[in-house]
Amino acid sequence: MAHTVKDKAKLLARVRRIQGQTAGLERLLDSETDCTAVLQQIAAIRGAVNGLMAAVIEGHLTDHVVKEAEQAQRQRDLDAVLQIIKSYLK
Template identity: 40%
Template sequence: MAHIIANKDKILMRIKKIKGQLSGIEKAIEDEKDCFKVLQQISASRGAIQSLMNELLNDHIKEHLGNHVSEEQRAQEIENITNLLKTYLK
């Protein structure tokens, strides 16, 4: 959790940008914009979410699977990450 706290402001700013992108999709549909523009916004939003996930997952792995972690904690964390990736990649 320390890696999230250390980057809290940066992470929250990224989440606010993602919210803005999602609001843009909603507005584009409400305003009956061209479907290609809506698809572009969806693609950009998906990319932003994936980028956030990648960054947080990378930091999480570094913090929770490092040399300072016991074998028992490491085994549990590997199971947690494996389960997370199964649901994320569906």
């Protein structure tokens, strides 16, 4: 079973929290709130997205790299996640 299926409830809970945070950011901007509150909300959203990314990467590395029996497939899975990490960090 894929890790995103196995961890589906936890991952969806994280996504829903991010949605709530972005809705809160929209409300702050719409109400012309002080910029420090806006910056704090943006930082919270970034932290939440980074946490989600870390959870999915951890599951991927565990299930598709560490536990993969076939060396060639393990390398392909590792290469794919490394490319995604590089793109994410740009």
